[in-house]
Amino acid sequence: ILAQGSGGRDAQGSCGGALHAGTMQMLRAATPHLALRSGRAAPRKVQVLAAASRHRHPGALLPGSPRFCTATVSLPNSLCSSVPVLRPSKGIWEEQLTQSVLMVEPSGFRSNEETAEDNRFMAGQGEESADDLTRTVMAEWTALVEALRDAGVRVTAIEGQGLPDEVFPNNWFSTHANGQLVIYPMKVPSRAQEVRQQVVEEVRATHGLTRPVYDISGWRESGVALEGTGSLVLDRSNRVAYVAISKRADRNLAALWASEMGYELVAFHTADRHGEEIYHTNVLLSVGQSFAVLCSEAIPDEQERRAVLAALKDAHKVVVGVTLEQMGSFACNCIQLKGARGTVFAISEAGWSALEDAQRLVIESCVDKVVAVPVPTIERLGGGSVRCMIAELFPAEAKEPEPPSRHAACALASEHGKLELVMVHEPGLEVDAVMPWTLDTMKVDECFNRVDLKAQHRTFTNLLRSRGAQVVHVKDLLTEISQQGEEAKREMFASVWGEEFVRSHSLRELNVDHLVSGFSRRPLEFDNPPLMNLFFMRDPIFAVPGGWVVIARPFFPIRQMESKLMKAMFKLHPGLKGVPVYDGLADDPEVHIEGGDVLVADSETVLVGISQRTNERGADRLAEFLFRETPVTRVVKVFIPKQRAFMHLDTLFTFVDKGTVLTMPYFWSKPGVYAEVARRANKLNEKMGCDQYQDAEEWIQEPPRIEMLTKGDSRPKRYRHAMSGLQAEGVVEKALFVCGAEGSWPTAEEHIARALTEQWNDAANVFCLSPGTVVAYKWCTRTVSHLQDSGIDVVELDGVELMKGRGGARCMTFPLRRSFSFDS
Numbered sequence: 001i002l003a004q005g006s007g008g009r010d011a012q013g014s015c016g017g018a019l020h021a022g023t024m025q026m027l028r029a030a031t032p033h034l035a036l037r038s039g040r041a042a043p044r045k046v047q048v049l050a051a052a053s054r055h056r057h058p059g060a061l062l063p064g065s066p067r068f069c070t071a072t073v074s075l076p077n078s079l080c081s082s083v084p085v086l087r088p089s090k091g092i093w094e095e096q097l098t099q100s101v102l103m104v105e106p107s108g109f110r111s112n113e114e115t116a117e118d119n120r121f122m123a124g125q126g127e128e129s130a131d132d133l134t135r136t137v138m139a140e141w142t143a144l145v146e147a148l149r150d151a152g153v154r155v156t157a158i159e160g161q162g163l164p165d166e167v168f169p170n171n172w173f174s175t176h177a178n179g180q181l182v183i184y185p186m187k188v189p190s191r192a193q194e195v196r197q198q199v200v201e202e203v204r205a206t207h208g209l210t211r212p213v214y215d216i217s218g219w220r221e222s223g224v225a226l227e228g229t230g231s232l233v234l235d236r237s238n239r240v241a242y243v244a245i246s247k248r249a250d251r252n253l254a255a256l257w258a259s260e261m262g263y264e265l266v267a268f269h270t271a272d273r274h275g276e277e278i279y280h281t282n283v284l285l286s287v288g289q290s291f292a293v294l295c296s297e298a299i300p301d302e303q304e305r306r307a308v309l310a311a312l313k314d315a316h317k318v319v320v321g322v323t324l325e326q327m328g329s330f331a332c333n334c335i336q337l338k339g340a341r342g343t344v345f346a347i348s349e350a351g352w353s354a355l356e357d358a359q360r361l362v363i364e365s366c367v368d369k370v371v372a373v374p375v376p377t378i379e380r381l382g383g384g385s386v387r388c389m390i391a392e393l394f395p396a397e398a399k400e401p402e403p404p405s406r407h408a409a410c411a412l413a414s415e416h417g418k419l420e421l422v423m424v425h426e427p428g429l430e431v432d433a434v435m436p437w438t439l440d441t442m443k444v445d446e447c448f449n450r451v452d453l454k455a456q457h458r459t460f461t462n463l464l465r466s467r468g469a470q471v472v473h474v475k476d477l478l479t480e481i482s483q484q485g486e487e488a489k490r491e492m493f494a495s496v497w498g499e500e501f502v503r504s505h506s507l508r509e510l511n512v513d514h515l516v517s518g519f520s521r522r523p524l525e526f527d528n529p530p531l532m533n534l535f536f537m538r539d540p541i542f543a544v545p546g547g548w549v550v551i552a553r554p555f556f557p558i559r560q561m562e563s564k565l566m567k568a569m570f571k572l573h574p575g576l577k578g579v580p581v582y583d584g585l586a587d588d589p590e591v592h593i594e595g596g597d598v599l600v601a602d603s604e605t606v607l608v609g610i611s612q613r614t615n616e617r618g619a620d621r622l623a624e625f626l627f628r629e630t631p632v633t634r635v636v637k638v639f640i641p642k643q644r645a646f647m648h649l650d651t652l653f654t655f656v657d658k659g660t661v662l663t664m665p666y667f668w669s670k671p672g673v674y675a676e677v678a679r680r681a682n683k684l685n686e687k688m689g690c691d692q693y694q695d696a697e698e699w700i701q702e703p704p705r706i707e708m709l710t711k712g713d714s715r716p717k718r719y720r721h722a723m724s725g726l727q728a729e730g731v732v733e734k735a736l737f738v739c740g741a742e743g744s745w746p747t748a749e750e751h752i753a754r755a756l757t758e759q760w761n762d763a764a765n766v767f768c769l770s771p772g773t774v775v776a777y778k779w780c781t782r783t784v785s786h787l788q789d790s791g792i793d794v795v796e797l798d799g800v801e802l803m804k805g806r807g808g809a810r811c812m813t814f815p816l817r818r819s820f821s822f823d824s
Contacts, residue, residue: 094176094177094178094236094237094239094394095177095236095237095394096235096236096237096287096288096289096336097288097289097336097337097338097343098337098338098392098393098394098395099152099153099154099337099338099339100153100154100156100207100392100393100394100395101148101153101154101155101156101337101390101391101392101393102155102156102157102158102169102199102203102390102391102393103141103144103145103155103156103157103158103167103169103389103390103391104157104158104159104160104166104167104169105138105141105157105158105159105160105167106134106137106138106141106160106166106167106378107134107138107159107160107161107162108134108160108161108162108163108164108166109133109134109137109160109164109165109166109167109378109381109382110130110133110164110381111123111164111381111382112164112165112188112190112191112382114188114189114190114191115164115165115187115188115190115191115383116383118187118246118247118248118277118279119279119383120272120274120276120278120279120383121279121283121328121330121379121383121384122380122381122382122383123380123381133377133381136377137167137377137378137381140373140374140375140376140377140378141167141375141378141389143373143374143375144346144371144373144375144386144389145157147346147371147373148337148344148346148371151339151340151344151369151371152338152339152340152341152344153337153338153339153344153346156393158199161193161194161196163190163191163193163194164190164382165190165191165194165382165384166194167378167382167384167388167389168230168382168384168388168389169194169389169391170228170229170230170282170387170388170389170390170391170392171184171186171191171194171227171228171229171230171231171388172184172186172191172194172195172217172227172228173195173199173200173203173228173391174228174229174232174234174391174392175203175207175209175392175393175394176209176236176261176394177236177394177395177396178211178261178396179208179209179210179211179396180209180211180212180213180214180261181200181203181204181209181213181214182213182214182215182216182228182257182261183195183200183213183214183215183216183217184216184217184225184226184227184228184231185216185217185218185219185220185224185225185226185227185253186217186220186225186227187220187225187227187247187248191227192217192220195217200213203393207393207394207395207396208395208396209395209396210396211396214260214261216253216256216257219250219253224250224252224253225247225248225249225250225253226248226249226250226253226254226257227248227249227280228391229282229391229392230248230280230281230282230384230388231243231244231246231248231249231254231280231281231282232249232254232257232281233281233282233285233286233287234263234287235287235311235315235317236394237289237315238314238315239262239263239264240263240264240265240266240311240315241254241257241258241261241263241264241265241266242266242267242268242281242285242287242308242311243265243266243267243268243281244267244268244269244270244277244278244280244281244284244285245267245268245269245270245277246270246277246278246279246280247277247279248279248280249280249281251267254267255267266307266308266311267304268299268301268304268305268307268308269299269300269301269304270284270298270299270300271298271300272298272324272328273324278298279383280384280388282332282333282387282388283327283330283332283333283384283385284298284299284327284332285308285332286332286333286334286335286336286387287312287317288317288335288336288343288345288366288367288466289336289343289366289465289466289468290316290317290318290366290462290465290466291317291318291319291320291362291363291366291462291466292312292317292318292319292320293320293322293331293332293334293363294308294309294312294319294320294321294322294332295321295322295323295324295326295327295331295332296308296309296321297323297324297327298324298327316465316471318362318366318462318465320355320359320362320363322354322355322359325354326351326354326355329350329351329353329354330347330348330350330351330354330379330384330385330386331347331351331352331354331355332351333347333348333351333384333385333386333387333388334346334347334348334351334385334386334387335347335386335387335390335392336367337390337392339368339369341368341369341793342367342368342369342467342773342793342795343367343368343369343466344367344368344369344370344371345363345366345367345369345370345371346371346373346386346387346390347370347371347372347385347386347387348372348373348374348375348376348379348385348386349372349373349374349375349376350374350375350376350379350385351372351385351386352370352372353372361459361798362459362462365459365462365463365466366462366463366465366466367466368793368795373386375389409421409575409576409578409579409816409817410543410547410548410549410579410580410816410817411547411816411817411818412543412544412545412600412815412816412817412818413545413600413602413603413818414600414601414602414603414655414658414818415599415600415601415654415655415768416655416656416657416658416768416770416771416772416818417768417770417771417818417819418468418769418770418771418818418819419464419467419468419469419768419769419770419815419817419818420468420469420470420817420818420819421469421470421472421815421816421817422464422469422470422471422472422813422814422815422816423471423472423473423474423537423813423814423815423816424457424460424461424464424471424472424473424474424535424537424812424813424814425473425474425475425516425534425535425537426454426457426458426461426473426475426535427448427450427453427454427457427534427535428450428454428475428513428516428517429450429513429516429517429530430516430517430518430530430531430532430534431448431450431453431532432450432517433517433518433524433526433529433530433532434447434448434532435447438524441558442530442532442533442558443532443533443556443558443559444532444533444804444805444806445804445806446804447804448801448804448805449801452800452801453801453802456797456798456799456800456801456802457535457802457812459797459798459799460775460797460799460802460809460812463775463795463797464769464775464813467769467770467773467795469769472816474516474534474537474569475512475513475516477569477573477575477576478492478512478515478569479512480573480574481512481569481572481573482511482512484572484574486507488572489507489510490502490507491568491572492515492568492569492572493507493510493515495564495567495568495571495572496515496561496564496565496568497519497528501527501528505519514528515531515565516530516531516534516565517530517531518530518531528561529558529561531558531559531561531562531565532558533558533559533562533805534562534565535805535812536596536805536807536811536812537811537812537813537814538594538595538596538650538807538810538811538812538813538814539552539554539559539562539594539595539596539613539648539811540552540554540559540562540563540565540566540594540595541563541566541595541814542595542598542814543600543814543815543816544598544600544606544626544630544632545600545603545604545606545626545630545631545632546629546630546631546632547579547580548580548581548582548629548630549570549579549580549581549582549816550581550582550583550585550598550622550625551563551566551567551570551581551582551583551585551586552585552586552593552594552595553585553586553588553591553592553593553618554592554593554594554613555592555594555612555613555614559594560586563586564586567581567583567586580629582625582629584621584625585618585621585622585625588617588621590617591615591617591618591621592613592614592615592617592618593608593613593614593615593618593619593621593622594613594614594648595814596609596613596647596648596649596650596651596810596811597609597610597611597613597614597648597649597650598622598649599649599650599653599654599655601636601655601731603631603632604631604632604633604634605632605633605634605635605636605731606622606626606632606634606635606636607635607636607638607649607653607731608622608623608635608636608637608638608649609638609640609648609649609650609653610637610638610639610640611640611642611646611647611648611649612642612643612644612646612647612648613647613648614648614649616637619635619637620709622635623635623709627711627712632711633710633711634708634709634710634711634729635708635709636706636707636708636709636726636729636731637706637707637708637709637716638653638704638706638722639702639704639705639706639707639722640652640704641698641699641702641704642698643695643698645756645759645760647806648811650764650765650810650811651759651762651764651765651808652664652667652738652759652764653764654764654765654766654767654768654810655768656736656766656768656772656774656787656792657768657771657772657792658771659730659731659732659733659734660732660733660734660735660736660792661732661734661735661736662735662736662737662738662764662766662774662783662787663723663735663736663737663738663764664737664738664752664755664759664764665737665738665739665740665742665748665751665752665755666742666748666751666752667704668704668721668722668723668724669721669723669742670748671699671703671704672699672703673748673749673752674699674752675696675697675699676696676749677749677752677753677756678694678695678696678699679696680749681694682694682696703720704722705718705719705720705721705722705725706718706719706722706725706726707719708725708729723735736786736787736790736792737755737786738755738758738759738763738764738780738782738783738786739751739754739755739758739763739782739783739786740782740783740785740786741786754782758779758780758782758783760806761777761779761780761803762777762780762803762806762807762808762809762811763776763777763780763782763783763808764783764808765807765808765809765810765811766787766794766808766809766810767808767809767810767812767813769795772791772792772793773792773793773794773795774787774792774793774794774795774809775794775795775796775797775809776794776795776796776797776808776809777796777797777798777799777802777803777808777809778796778797778798778799779798779799779800779803784796797809
């Protein structure tokens with residue numbers, strides 16, 4: 001598996017030199033006459049065809065246009081995609097996935113001698129009768145249709161005409177969000193008969209495809225073929241078309257198609273284990289929303305193989321590499337679609353079974369549901385599988401790119417709006433400084449396996465991408481600052497480590513890794529310490545309504561270094577300079593405040609936990625700023641026990657939907673029960689000769705409460721019963737609980753004991769991807785089940801190594817932008 005991380009990273013996490021996909025998109029939009037990947041002039045045949053075209057696409061390549069683009073780009077790589085996405089060419093943007101598909105009944109299915117000539121995946125027909133064969137393939141086809149419909153995919157099923165290969169409709173037509181339907185030239189006569197004008201008109205009418213049909217099927221008369229999305233595998237969002245040159249995919253015609261449709265073409269040659277070319281691109285490559293399944297072994301030319309991998313990497317795709325043997329089982333002939341509750345990955349049972357556990361795990365982390373259906377007869381006699389059987393139906397949804405607003409990179413009005421842009425840090429070498437004798441210094445409880453930790457974190461970020469979020473990595477941003485020149489690099493290090501350190505060291509011996517992993521000349525002898533907890537991005541910095549970013553002042557000095565680094569990054573990175581930053585809290589020595597205690601309920605209400613890590617002065621100072629500079633009119637101080645287990649408010653209270661929270665059972669209504677559980681635990685510890693002690697009286701003397709500050713009112717409103725107060729003020733409408741609903745256990749004490757166990761492993765620290773959809777640790781089984789039973793869509797994260805740091809999905813993210821609507 002080649003699992004790519006953030007844009008511009010190779011498999012080892014180093015920063016590559018290629019332009020970020022966002023930069024590529026901006027350049028394409030600004031210079032539609034330039035192709036940014038190909039260095040080869042268009043063949044003369046295509047130039048003639050293009051010149052004769054009557055319906056030139058506004059973003060099409062012009063004959064004779066330069067094919068190389070050399071440019072000095074001042075736009076930063078990683079932040080190009082942090083402003084509202086500037087879509088490539090002509091202002092039409094296509095989503096990668098659709099919820100509507102068309103499938104054709106295989107009423108006349110049989111082995112086709114015409115297509116068997118170059119389809120090495122086909123086997124000869126057995127001794128079964130025509131009737132038996134029809135019943136078998138109809139059962140396989142029906143099972144796939146029903147499985148897709150059960151997953152929420154809208155399937156339009158149409159009757160067949162008795163043709164042998166019409167079960168594969170994706171070869172003769174495709175639909176596009178620019179309002180166009182394309183009809184393709186098929187290689188053999190029997191397949192050319194599949195084109196049905198009635199189907200074309202019905203699809204156009206039901207999906208609003210009002211532009212003229214782009215019919216290139218006439219090229220078949222000249223012996224030229226291009227068989228739809230069998231030959232063209234499309235990365236629609238990034239406007240890249242992949243084509244494996246073969247008898248069914250003419251390179252020149254593919255180039256003309258790409259020119260007309262505003263796509264960048266990545267063409268390559270293929271060979272199977274016998275050296276024969278592969279008939280269709282979609283049997284060796286599938287491109288999903290955030291991942292791709294690729295048999296790179298089938299691309300023998302090293303330069304072409306690198307070009308394909310580079311294109312996928314530039315598009316932020318996680319590449320799941322498969323072998324030639326797995327490809328032979330149709331492991332690549334798969335497709336990602338939209339379903340009723342998230343995305344659906346459709347593949348044959350043979351293809352899914354051919355994948356190894358690790359490969360399936362990566363795919364499962366990028367989708368919500370896997371539909372694996374057996375279609376062995378269709379695969380054996382037709383030489384195609386599930387992807388070939390599905391023609392995507394994209395409605396016309398032409399969208400003009402929105403101009404970036406002044407603070408477009410930061411727009412946060414709730415905890416539950418659909419996530420659009422998020423910043424993360426993938427843990428690296430700093431983890432190696434954690435050992436049994438440094439646990440307290442590093443503020444962690446256990447040692448880590450760095451390889452597993454990185455892998456699980458990368459799975460997490462891929463999961464975020466799979467739900468449509470743009471993920472920006474801290475290391476990429478720091479690298480781009482250092483690439484601005486020596487002065488920028490010097491200022492960055494001086495801002496974090498001080499002028500004196502920079503003067504005493506050569507800039508050449510310093511790299512951005514040192515800012516996080518620490519600077520040491522010998523193991524564990526650090527001139528500047530590692531920032532072990534930076535992958536918990538939530539705490540040193542947080543966003544608030546009004547487009548502002550706030551630099552926190554963490555409780556521990558080691559974490560204050562993280563805030564200094566974030567401050568320097570927002571000051572020096574060209575793409576972040578326009579974001580307003582408030583750093584007044586970081587300069588006040590009497591303030592302690594961390595982002596884990598700050599929750600944005602809505603555009604006018606912010607909750608601040610008064611906890612082990614955040615004090616009242618921090619909350620009051622934040623309120624002064626919010627009332628002065630932002631739309632916020634209410635700041636609710638939530639007082640919770642100052643304990644390690646509840647270090648932040650978000651360790652026991654997070655939003656899962658508008659007005660709905662996940663929290664600890666009886667925490668707000670019966671804190672005395674927690675005191676009783678603490679007493680019983682103390683007795684057990686004492687009986688077993690252990691000096692571990694839990695302060696039970698704290699729950700009686702200082703029970704959870706809230707105090708609400710209102711803009712323009714000097715008198716705070718106080719509630720002794722915190723949850724009742726939050727409900728009275730309209731902040732919370734419904735509460736769900738760790739390990740199940742209150743009253744679902746025999747006793748409250750038993751419920752609390754079990755809830756404390758799951759909460760210790762961050763059961764309550766869930767992260768909203770969109771209203772009613774959260775990421776939660778898979779290990780917290782009772783909590784996950786309760787959320788699902790309550791109608792919350794839970795994306796489960798297998799993060800045993802991540803949990804060792806005592807932080808969950810919310811802790812690991814710094815969301816910069818969420819979509820806003822009156823519903824969310």
